[in-house]
Amino acid sequence: MRLNTLLLAFGLSASLRGVQAETEVENSIASIWDDFKNAVNCGACQVTAGLGEDFMVDVFTGLCKISGVEDPDVCAGIIEKEGPALHDAFNALQLNSDTSKTLCASLVGLCKYPEVHTYSLTFPSPKPKTVRPPPSGKTPLKVVHFSDTHVDLLYEPGSNYKCSKPICCRSWSDEDAPENTEHPCGPFGNTKCDPPQILQESLHAAIADIKPEFSIYTGDVVAHDIWLVDKAEALKGLNATYSAMEKDIGTVYAAIGNHDTAPLNLFPADASHEADPQWAYDTLAEDWYALTGIPSVKSADQFASYSAELQAAEDAGQRAWLIAHIPSGVPDHFRDHSEYFDQIVQRYDATISGLFYGHTHRDGFQIAYSDYNNREWNTATAMGYVAPAVTPTEGSPSFRVYEVDPVTFGVLDYTQYIANISDPSFQTKPEWVPYYSAKADYGSKISPPLTDPKAEISPAFWHNVTVAMERDPTVFQDYWARRSRGFEVESCDDDCMKNEICLLRAANAQYNCDKPKAFDFSKRDGQEGDILLEKEPHIDCDHAGMATLVSKMAHRAKLERRRELEGDDA
Template sequence: MRPSSTLSLLALGSVAQAAVSLENSSLPPRDIENIERAIEARSLADDIWNDIKNAATCTACQGILVLLKGIAVFGDGAFVSVATELCKLAKVEDDDVCEGTVGLEGPIIADAIRNMDLGSDTSKLFCGSFLGLCPEPSVPQWKIPFPSPQPQTGRPAPSGKTPLKVVQYSDIHIDPLYVSGSSSNCTKPICCRPYTAADEPGKSTSPAGPNGDHKCDTPVGLEISMYQAIKNIVPDAALTLFTGDIVDHAIWNTSQPYNQKQISDAYTYMSQYLGIVYGTAGNHESNPTNAFPPRSISNSSQWVYDALSDQWTRWVGASAESEIESIGAYSTKYPNGNLRVISLNTNFYYRMNFWLYQEGIEQDPDGQIQWLVSELDAAEKAGERVYIIGHMPLGEGDAFHAGSNYLDQVVKRYSSTIAAMFFGHTHVDHFEVSYSDYNSRDASHAVMASYICPSLTPTSGMPSFRVYDVDPETFAVLDTTTYIADMANADFQTTGPVWTKLYSAKETYGSKLNPPVTDASVELTPAFWHNVTALFESNSDVFNEYISLKSRGWNVASCTGDCKTQELCQLRAGRSENNCVVPSIGLHLNKRSDELHGHSHHRSHDHQECGMSAGMKTLGSLAVRKDLLDELETRANDIKGSSDTESSSDESDSDGPSERDSARSPDLQSPAGAARSTSAAGTASNTGPGGAEPATGTNTNAASGASFVSGGTGSATSLPPPPSPVLSATAIKLPLLRNSPPPTPSPSSPDSSPTSADRELDNAPPLQSLTMPSVCALPTPPRMPPSSVTRASAREQTTAAEAVDELETTTRLMPRYVNHSGS
């Protein structure tokens, strides 16, 4: 049982020696004894805590990584078990949420930590994102190569012709398990599900209405209501932009078939009610949530690309299929005008995509930036205008500085070709301005506007969508209007949502500029949007109106002083390194709606917009709670002791591999101790490691009607699923609108035969005839087998002499956490 790099083990503090069994070690026994005695001389947790108190925060985080690596090296099961217990102790979430979320995302985090170099930029990036203990490293310099020089022509003037209508909606987050009458007040990330008997309809003291609640995701009826409103309000819409996130926020309880069903149903409804729809991949489309690895690491997101391709090709054509299935992005020509729509997979730059914390991650994951340059250059030569759509805005704190910087270079170069950019993700109504020089953020240097659409899901405000007036020739945005369904309206839960105009940009902001910008034929240029931020800065009344409109008039909080300064900085940041966001210890980069409404202060109201990672919040708690640090060290030493006992038992039992050895993580069984194969945390099929058929023992998810593997070959270290009663099939019928037909299979789908999930849902009784079981709980997702990845690790076994050299290097790098005794 020997891990692949002695360096990574000698840097593991009090658990280092545990990872090298004596019978396989090439180190002399005396060296091992001295290392163990020196490392265990004092508590790492005490040193780490002292460093945090003395503001040596980055050093402290490296110490925390020492402990985490010492656990992760023993496999995903060990890491998930410890992280789950810490999550429960920290009361980050309810126990079942901790178990489900950490069980899904934990293997990906463990794999990154296991292969992370202490002191590297990757480790500092991890420390900043997870614990707020390190500033983000400087952006690695990369000057994007462009195939042609930038033309001197600026943005084309609008034609003055009758505008077209373009619709945008985002973050629909459909909850097919929403139950009218169930409790809207709960301790879960989302409510309006009968998690307990007390939450059941007729028993709750805060029953949810049939059409939605601010503490819950979107019922299907509200979704269809929006499509119908779009069809009625904008019957002549030229095209629709959907900027991602279909799946609900119950991220502890998702599965691949469940997400596939959600994706299929949503796009089928869109095709029934709307015309051309151009979509993009949201971070919630994958399972586990946020998991989009570059192909150089794993192909475990192939299934979601295939699922999206099956839906998108009905609008973008078969010619874009290979792009979608390769990187989750596409470029397509709008058939009725001189416009190209480019959909980016922004998940490659997302801070909570834990696959991106691997050492040596490429600057341009899957070559998407170079592909984008090629598409934009071809569009420029063809005289086309371009809309860029994506899920996450590039100036948000959620965006890695490096990826945002590289994309910003591309935006600057092709600023005359790109008419506008459209995003979602934040759930609130706002915008971002990009500049040619971020040291001179003024109207003359403004080069691009990003339109960030508020969400349909009502967790951050009123359900919303936008309509843009655009020039029919230049496709420049001439005005933007937001429509909402006012949930405060007395008729919202009875006769149904009523969709009305909330505001338009020219009426609300343009009319107050000097000189006013109200002409219907004038473009909302990047300079216009910078001038709006200047208006906010000088006019508190207008700024306060903007703050109210962000949440569409719901739960409006005051924003003055530092809050206002920060907000203005973010509006003037199309590049994330310039958004003034500084992580603080134990505090993560929440979405703007969380910051605005203070949702992070009370768990019962912590219905977070992005489905915040329980694993990230758990590790962040280590930076602010000494008791959790002590527990982490105790668990690490427990694992060490267990490993020592195993080693002694294995040596005395037989010369061959023991039963316990064969149950360990594949990471510790490969010949070099480092070979990693396709990750099971989000694989394209529910098979055991290496693509083997699943082991016996499946758990049927009533939400999707599919069976899931709760264990597989080599997965003995995984946590077993917690006992949980499962809703009967009759309790999960999609709550459709009255007399609304269910979605029909897409004609473009290669296999339109009904699945078991389709049959179970279709055969369920109508919603109004449901009877809830006496004990209601949602089906528990399966435990994923231990993860690994497709690329081989760069770490190889070392000789005894190399190990001594590595120990000396580590001692210089981490004097506090290795050479404690001075011996």
């Protein structure tokens, strides 16, 4: 490990701001970049704690620019906004601690995940022998689930959709402006852009036509111009989106997304921190009160978590839905937190009818088990539904309609709707049409089949769907294509399929089979840790921010270093 070399490079100057000549700045960063290429590893990630805040911001901005992973203004904007908070986080940690390794594993992928700390939560009462109630057989309710709208209030029809920024369809330059570009975006959206307000209006009209009993929205209102978003823009987006929901749809129960503050991803518990998101909590409390009329959400003085609510529901013989933005089993969910949350889910599995998420922008699900060492249909205890996005960056805009038992609130079926962005009529009047049905498209594939419209699609049902995927790979490939609504479907070989099925069977993140090895080039071709170097790693828009930026820089640095070594070998 060439950690000492990197530390020496970081010590070249107290601050790059003291270097006056442009060539001196470039030469200093170029020297640090050469050392960065030799030291992109777990130790180097953690060494961020040893840098001064201003120096860290300057160095990483320079490295971002020289790597070419984003335009210079995007590099500067993202790092300037998120850098200080990231520095504070690392500065409070000890080198080689589990927490610092966790951050470097989850956010950047440069450390191995440490073992989860064993801790048993205490609950208000022992777990009763209650089991999930059987379906009532009564006429089901319709409930709409939509997520990740990311409406771009500055979307400009006719502007360039092939720009160099993280999102397009704005006049970032004269060449991007309408009438000047060969790649004009249509009035209703483009897959390289966040959606315009007119698409949100179309979505709301389609939801209103469904006449749902209520709707759920699992977060992420603000657009992906993350290098520019400030408090004023975030507030404008939150108020505009939730006001439109109130006017067009009616009752909506919502969750906060990682983009719903500025800077994004930052939710420090310390109210004295300069990134304190209390203003976002207060705004959302007002918006959500208008949507639901429930007095308990009129104030944001208390954090969520709601374990007491689950106990109250159990005592009253009621069922509960849990809604949140980030699925508990995905790789960017901290494993310790996921383990402790899973303990809550297991304790109240008879009370929880379902868990509902967004964030990934892709269609999916996750299953919780009472025994993760024995993941079978009879140990499957809870079901997490992951809705794809309205923003079209990962596929056609989409929303979901659940058929819900009015007594047990169990999910009996769902239909995914899309507005096909590849259809020429999309740019005139998007048509929201059924894409697939859970029971119709999976129920006949499992053993024994489940087609009864009154039966719940339970955790056991979904486990059996994953068994069908293992037995017949075409079932998996159909699921794989539906994740992105058929848009730019990536290939998924046998190893990929095994890892994805493992992820589906892991509402507890430590069991999702993810290994943060995307930037580990320590082994040669054909050995563990090697990847296809010529291909930039796919990083979904929902994972945007400084962590993604550093990940891409690390990949680019390792790629260049590998080529240099291969050149030397030749």
